[in-house]
Amino acid sequence: MPPTPDDDAAPPDAAAARADAYAAAPLLNCLLREVAHPLPESGARRVFRLPDGRLLRVRGTRRPAGPELHTAGRWHRLGHNDLVKLVAEELAHHTGLSNAELPAEMTDSRDAVAALLAARARATAPEDPYLRSEQALVTGHPHHPAPKTRGGGPPGTWLPYAPEAHAxxxxxxxxxxxxxxxxxxxxxxxxxxxxxxxxxxxxxxxxxxxxxxxxxxxxxxxxxxxxxxxxxxxxxxxxxxxxxxxxxxxxxxxxxxxxxxxxxxxxxxxxxxxxxxxxxxxxxxxxxxxxxxxxxxxxxxxxxxxxxxxxxxxxxDGLREHLLPGAMPLLAAGLVEGFEGNPLDGARDPASWWEAYLAQVVPPALTAFAGHGVVLEAHLQNTLVAVDADGMPVQALYRDAEGVKLLPETDRAAGWERLVYCLLVNHLVEVAGALTERHPALDPWPAVRRELTRHGVPEATALLTQPTVPAKTNLLLRWTGADGAAARYRPLANPLAGG
Structure with missing residues (x-):
């Protein structure tokens, strides 16, 4: 589901408030995951201690919103420009490095979101649900500080080619x-x-x-x-x-x-x-x-x-020669973002839907790794899930050889780390979050544990008892100027542990 503006903090312009909310959510996700420390929960907002000791609080979990900074004895609302300034200050304090490029990208990404939202309001979405799912990603990568930046060019240069504008x-x-x-x-x-x-x-x-x-x-x-x-x-x-x-x-x-x-x-x-x-x-x-x-x-x-x-x-390859008869392919990232016709919205039995989803997307990735030494880049944007007429998952389709790693060219431990990040942290955590927002009574993790242990892969069994899993640090990667392919991870609490 898309983020919503904080009614108390929203600027007068509703369109600007909406763009701020879309752009703030992934930026906050990065800041809170990569450099902040959560404090014991109390009340409706989560509170975090930042690297320089200041306190930040937000509404929501999967898509945080309404950031407020505690200064001079009270909470102060942060607009998007203030949030960018805060992130830059905290990263400079945390790393000892300066970076003028990334804050400009954060602002460009927010302005791109505003242009995309305005263009979508004028455009006609494609009739094909598959194309709608591919063109749904207004938020984009949920843990990147500037997921919608387009190189700083004016919207007129790139909007004619933007999927989010239904181009x-x-x-x-x-x-x-x-x-x-x-x-x-x-x-x-x-x-x-x-x-x-x-x-x-x-x-x-x-x-x-x-x-x-x-x-x-x-x-x-x-x-x-x-x-x-x-x-x-x-x-x-x-x-x-x-x-x-x-x-x-x-x-x-x-x-x-x-x-x-x-x-x-x-x-x-x-x-x-x-x-x-x-x-x-x-x-x-x-x-x-x-x-x-x-x-x-x-x-x-x-x-x-x-x-x-x-x-x-x-x-x-195209789709038709690979699809099961009667199946409709949908982009996994589109399921998370939301679009008209999203089967998550109509799942009458969410537990059965989730088990069917896992049965399609998990076994191929584990078999490719353990049986063939192939590390699929099985994240949300590289995975299509085909559903039947009732919206139940019946097939997974993967794409993009550019991101695939092969063993032993890649060390087995490093390959497994990459697979866990792509399949679990980037993919299953996000789909589970979108599903449980609609069905809060569902606990998605017992089904994931069962699916992982079904295939006899030693690393998958060991994963169930590990206290942490790897989360890619896109904010720190960009701030420090590391090569985009040089993935760096920080430990994230393992949602599978303790079940």
Whole structure:
């Protein structure tokens, strides 16, 4: 469910209050998880001690709201700008480091939320529940300090391509001189998009990426290495990943580079990831071959030698060949955020629904790890859950070979830590929280314990008695300027322990 503004603290402008509430929730989640210390609960608000000794209190748990700081003997309400200032002060005190970039991203993320909310109010949501689930993420990553930042550009530059604004658009079609094409794997779906002139190969491009790289690519257009061939005769829909689009008419996903920092990274298709793509993809496909879970394979990529990362496009399987008959795929992150048609809203037997959900998403991840040495990045944005006509989960589909780790290239303990974070902390904790908000009497964790012990994986059994689980520290990672791929974790109380 989306966060709600604090009625007592809301600014006069209701739209601004709503944007503040959406943006404050993940920022508070980061601050409270990563550097604050909870005090014994008393009353309706939770109180935390900050690194410099000050006290902060908030309403709510899963999506905290209404932050107030205790100064001069009383509680003072914090607007979003005040919250950003407070976070920066506390991080400087905690780490001894300064950072001017991240506070600007926090503010940009809040302003992006405001633009998205205004655009959504004018837009028409797609009829397809799957697309609605992909385009639902106005909050975005619930534990990132700036989940909606779009590189600081004005909304007019990125709103036409924003999934949260229910965007849809055709792709730009380019011709790349044949002798300059680099590709690997099955890219035949690209050639089927449109004919290319003699001596050229077809290369679709994301229109926003072309705008971002216009200066760099201008010489290639001028000397004929690149030619423009118009646009696709059909629209594509940006998914939650923003740079990955879905073409329903072709049942095809295409993933592009996008030279914009979104959450922790500049979202390029990096050469080192592309060059190991085929091996990684084959390993995951083998790990999930027994079904019923499915892998949306990254079939291959095509690019231009002179702009290898900038113009790269990755071809990913569509949905229809993998889905069970009659099943409707939905993005797991959309279930948490909420959208029209969300099966969580209509679950008449939440315990049975939750057990069915776990039976689909947990076994494939454990089997891939223990039986094949494959660490799925099974977080909310990489997991689709297909439901039947009654909204019951019947199948899981996973995607994105770029985030997959393989053993023994990754140490087994590090791989398990990554899996626990992605599957349990990032994924199951969030879905359980969304479900129990609707059904407060449900205790979700006995069912998780049963599912984890059913498969004979030693690490999964040991997980039940560990006092803590790893939680990624996105706020500290960004503040200290660490590489986005260099995951750092802090211990979080294990919801499975003590059951």
């Amino acid at each position: 849809r658009f055709p792709l730009v079609l380019l011709g790349v001189r044949e002798d300059l094409v680099v590709e690997e794997g099955d890219t035949s779906a690209l050639d089927a998009l449109a004919p290319a002139p003699p001596g050229y190969r077809l290369l679709p491009a994301h229109p926003w990426q072309l705008e971002l790289t216009a200066h760099q690519l201008a010489p290639a257009f001028a000397d004929g290495r690149l030619v423009r061939l118009g646009t696709t005769g059909f629209d594509t829909w940006p998914t939650a990943a923003i740079r990955t689009v879905y073409a329903p008419s072709r049942d095809l996903f295409l993933k592009f580079s996008l030279d914009v920092r979104i959450t922790n990274d500049v979202r390029r298709l990096w050469r080192h990831d592309l060059e190991k793509l085929r091996r990684t993809d084959a390993a995951v496909a083998g790990a999930l071959a027994a079904g019923p879970a499915a892998w949306l394979a990254d079939r291959g990529y095509r690019t231009a030698r002179f702009a290898f990362e900038e113009l790269a496009v990755l071809v990913r």
